[in-house]
Amino acid sequence: MHPQRKKRLTLILFLLVGVSTGVGLMAYSLTQNINLFQTPTQIAAGEVPVGRTIRAGGLVVDGSVVRDTEGLGVTFKVTDGAASVPIYYDGILPDLFREGQGIVALGQLNEKGVLQASEVLAKHDENYMPPEVQEALEKAHQDGKGNLKAAGNDYEY
Amino acid sequence: MVPEFGQMALIVALVLAGLQTVIPLVGVQARREWLMAYARPLATGQAVFLMASLLALTYAFVVDDFSVAYVAANSNSQLPTPYKVSAVWGAHEGSLLLWVTMLGWWGLAVAWFSRSLPLDMVARVLSIMGMVSVGFILFTVQTSNPFERHLPTAPMDGADLNPLLQDFGLIVHPPTLYMGYVGLSVVFAFALAALMGGRLDAAWARWSRPWTTAAWIFLTMGIALGSWWAYYELGWGGWWFWDPVENASLMPWLVATALMHSLAVTEKRGLFKSWTVLLAIFAFSLSLLGTFLVRSGVLTSVHAFASDPERGVFILALLGICVCGSLLLYAIKAPTVASVGRYEWVSRESFLLMNNLVLLVSAFAILLGTLYPLVIDFMGLGKLSVGAAWFNTMFVPLSVLLALIIGMGSMSRWKSDGLSRLGNELRWAFLAALVLAVAAPFIANGEWNWQVVMGLGVAFWLVAATLVDLWKKSRGRLKRIPTLGMSYMGMIIAHLGVAVSIIGVTMVSNYSLETSVKIAPGESAVLGNYRFEFAEFGHIEGPNFTSDATRFNVWRDEKLMEVLTAEKRRYNVSGQVMTEAAIDVSLLRDVYISMGEPLADGAWGMRLQVKPYMRWVWLGAIFMCIGGGLAVMDKRYRARQTRKVALSNEAVA
Numbered sequence: 001m002h003p004q005r006k007k008r009l010t011l012i013l014f015l016l017v018g019v020s021t022g023v024g025l026m027a028y029s030l031t032q033n034i035n036l037f038q039t040p041t042q043i044a045a046g047e048v049p050v051g052r053t054i055r056a057g058g059l060v061v062d063g064s065v066v067r068d069t070e071g072l073g074v075t076f077k078v079t080d081g082a083a084s085v086p087i088y089y090d091g092i093l094p095d096l097f098r099e100g101q102g103i104v105a106l107g108q109l110n111e112k113g114v115l116q117a118s119e120v121l122a123k124h125d126e127n128y129m130p131p132e133v134q135e136a137l138e139k140a141h142q143d144g145k146g147n148l149k150a151a152g153n154d155y156e157y
Numbered sequence: 158m159v160p161e162f163g164q165m166a167l168i169v170a171l172v173l174a175g176l177q178t179v180i181p182l183v184g185v186q187a188r189r190e191w192l193m194a195y196a197r198p199l200a201t202g203q204a205v206f207l208m209a210s211l212l213a214l215t216y217a218f219v220v221d222d223f224s225v226a227y228v229a230a231n232s233n234s235q236l237p238t239p240y241k242v243s244a245v246w247g248a249h250e251g252s253l254l255l256w257v258t259m260l261g262w263w264g265l266a267v268a269w270f271s272r273s274l275p276l277d278m279v280a281r282v283l284s285i286m287g288m289v290s291v292g293f294i295l296f297t298v299q300t301s302n303p304f305e306r307h308l309p310t311a312p313m314d315g316a317d318l319n320p321l322l323q324d325f326g327l328i329v330h331p332p333t334l335y336m337g338y339v340g341l342s343v344v345f346a347f348a349l350a351a352l353m354g355g356r357l358d359a360a361w362a363r364w365s366r367p368w369t370t371a372a373w374i375f376l377t378m379g380i381a382l383g384s385w386w387a388y389y390e391l392g393w394g395g396w397w398f399w400d401p402v403e404n405a406s407l408m409p410w411l412v413a414t415a416l417m418h419s420l421a422v423t424e425k426r427g428l429f430k431s432w433t434v435l436l437a438i439f440a441f442s443l444s445l446l447g448t449f450l451v452r453s454g455v456l457t458s459v460h461a462f463a464s465d466p467e468r469g470v471f472i473l474a475l476l477g478i479c480v481c482g483s484l485l486l487y488a489i490k491a492p493t494v495a496s497v498g499r500y501e502w503v504s505r506e507s508f509l510l511m512n513n514l515v516l517l518v519s520a521f522a523i524l525l526g527t528l529y530p531l532v533i534d535f536m537g538l539g540k541l542s543v544g545a546a547w548f549n550t551m552f553v554p555l556s557v558l559l560a561l562i563i564g565m566g567s568m569s570r571w572k573s574d575g576l577s578r579l580g581n582e583l584r585w586a587f588l589a590a591l592v593l594a595v596a597a598p599f600i601a602n603g604e605w606n607w608q609v610v611m612g613l614g615v616a617f618w619l620v621a622a623t624l625v626d627l628w629k630k631s632r633g634r635l636k637r638i639p640t641l642g643m644s645y646m647g648m649i650i651a652h653l654g655v656a657v658s659i660i661g662v663t664m665v666s667n668y669s670l671e672t673s674v675k676i677a678p679g680e681s682a683v684l685g686n687y688r689f690e691f692a693e694f695g696h697i698e699g700p701n702f703t704s705d706a707t708r709f710n711v712w713r714d715e716k717l718m719e720v721l722t723a724e725k726r727r728y729n730v731s732g733q734v735m736t737e738a739a740i741d742v743s744l745l746r747d748v749y750i751s752m753g754e755p756l757a758d759g760a761w762g763m764r765l766q767v768k769p770y771m772r773w774v775w776l777g778a779i780f781m782c783i784g785g786g787l788a789v790m791d792k793r794y795r796a797r798q799t800r801k802v803a804l805s806n807e808a809v810a
Contacts, residue, residue, distance in 0.1 A: 004499070018514075026522055026551060029547060029551070030526065030529060030543065030547060033543060033544050033546050034544070035542050035543075035544055036541045037539065037540035037542070055540075069757070072673055072674070072753070072762050090673075091673045092393075092753035092763075092764045093754060093762075095392070095725075095733075095735060096733075132540045
């Protein structure tokens with residue numbers, strides 16, 4: 001084979017092996033680092049194992065926000081209209097966190113079924129509904145279980 | 158009346174863009190110079206009308222014309238005038254008008270600064286830029302018209318600009334970022350024009366280089382401004398979230414960086430031609446993809462301000478046409494422009510190729526992490542998100558690798574070099590970097606920290622190798638440095654900027670102190686050497702907001718260092734609450750205080766942070782921009798010399 005071609009072939013083989021290894025590693029690492037979104041209904045149905053990091057969200061239930069007397073701990077419930085899940089978070093809540101607002105929390109369920117959140121996200125725009133939350137609400141509504149007014153929300157669709 | 162005028166100007170611009178697409182190209186096909194010559198005046202006209210349209214919208218904002226739906230939705234009579242102006246690009250419709258106006262400006266710049274180019278090249282370039290314009294102006298007029306009226310029931314007052322956007326950072330960040338995004342269309346047009354004309358030579362690369370660098374400077378600055386804004390305005394003290402919207406701007410930046418370097422090889426050695434063209438196509442496609450991701454509403458993002466699925470479909474179609482069209486052209490034409498010339502395994506070409514690969518793999522990793530949730534969602538497999546941890550795992554080792562390559566690459570010779578020679582030149586730099594990096598964590602807090610050693614190690618290596626190179630090239634005489642050329646100095650400064658940013662990122666991610674506390678007036682909280690004393694609570698009246706304010710005395714080693722006032726604003730019109738962090742800025746550390754919520758007994762939840770070397774993250778970006786600026790100003794890009802050198806280069810090839 002022509003030396004120039006041989007070199008090119010080596011280079012291409014080298015690249016192919018490198019790229020496929022890289023993509024393989026990335027894909028593997030990706031499966032380890034994803035956080036699935038679970039609706040309150042799914043959590044209430046016991047579909048989520050204890051200790052796995054998930055994202056959960058819904059509307060913050062009216063009157064459910066209870067603060068610890070000491071420190072920054074806060075407990076509240078979020079609902080998709082059909083079921084609700086209690087969330088505990090120790091830290092500064094985002095500006096747009098309030099009752100009736102759609103939020104998403106990242107955390108793990110403990111044995112008592114409380115989501116221990118490490119992060120609570122609300123959007124920068126007050127009219128915004130996180131798409132996951134909206135879908136969860138719509139789904140619960142379609143299943144005939146949802147009652148948005150009970151969720152303390154004037155959101156319309 | 159003025160909004161109608163703006164709308165008409167926009168439509169005139171659309172017509173001009175259409176003509177700009179067709180006439181010059183017909184001229185090229187028919188070999189009619191007078192038809193090709195229409196390209197420049199048409200581009201100028203388009204830019205003028207787009208500018209008029211943008212000014213008309215700005216005027217509507219300034220005079221509070223709330224009969225215009227877009228103004229009513231994004232402004233308010235109480236809004237301070239500078240924010241009325243920036244509200245023009247505060248949401249989708251106006252930002253798109255800004256986008257197309259900038260496209261017009263870039264076209265204008267090409268028309269004016271292309272005297273040295275052959276007319277057929279200019280005609281093709283401007284025709285392709287015209288096509289992009291047609292697509293985007295049509296998009297604006299069709300789906301996102303900012304001039305639409307609210308008649309006959311115009312609101313008395315506007316709904317106000319999202320308070321988050323009422324800020325200096327958001328006045329400057331979007332225009333800068335857009336200039337970068339849109340600027341990539343120039344090099345894209347150059348690449349396609351060169352493919353069409355079948356002349357991908359050194360002269361073409363020389364023309365493309367300053368344009369690429371200019372777009373890259375804007376992109377760099379835009380990303381840095383965005384990060385800076387997020388840091389001080391969002392109140393959590395983070396500066397990079399691996400948010401899809403942030404990723405959307407980082408991907409074209411990475412590819413544009415690769416493109417700049419591969420253009421160097423194409424210019425100097427006539428190699429990597431088809432690769433360079435492919436990168437130009439990728440870079441622009443990624444900036445379109447970014448626009449799509451941000452504007453379509455397919456993403457869950459904390460930054461996606463405006464979104465609409467129907468618009469998404471339109472941009473997706475534009476993206477499809479652009480990518481498929483240009484790749485088709487590439488497939489047909491690329492084989493005819495094969496590179497000539499050889500290089501050895503160890504050579505500057507090889508190092509630049511490696512640099513390209515690492516940058517591209519980084520961009521691909523980010524693309525994968527950003528699109529994966531969308532694909533899974535689309536297939537109905539659930540909603541998920543890819544965490545920051547994943548992006549860090551991918552990005553950090555790749556950056557380390559890149560920094561190692563930069564050090565050797567800028568030192569290496571074209572065509573053929575020896576590892577032993579490079580080793581001889583650089584071993585002291587390597588050793589010095591290693592020793593300093595290993596010592597660093599012990600100096601910082603007495604504890605071993607391999608992440609710090611690695612991060613600082615590559616940064617020190619980069620600095621040392623760059624300085625060794627500067628020393629060798631100037632043969633140790635400071636006086637000779639200016640004779641080395643602006644491009645070379647630009648490269649040195651930009652590479653030092655990379656090192657500065659790496660130092661900043663390493664220090665701030667490893668040595669930041671943070672605590673969230675419940676604290677009442679008179680109480681103190683301690684963080685490292687700092688004591689934060691809650692001195693006073695009060696209220697502040699702003700022009701369109703009122704705020705709760707907390708004043709803190711910050712003591713360092715029991716000496717009063719600073720008095721900081723953090724605010725929690727409530728905007729009158731929307732009732733939206735915003736945190737205004739109080740930050741004491743210095744080169745070696747930032748002290749950052751932001752307010753949480755009011756708790757019982759007058760206490761507040763507060764977030765207190767000390768962030769070492771925070772400024773360096775952005776300082777590095779400023780270095781990179783200065784470096785880029787010097788490179789653009791290099792005199793060999795100026796008209797007359799270009800032609801001469803281009804000829805001699807062709808002779809060599």
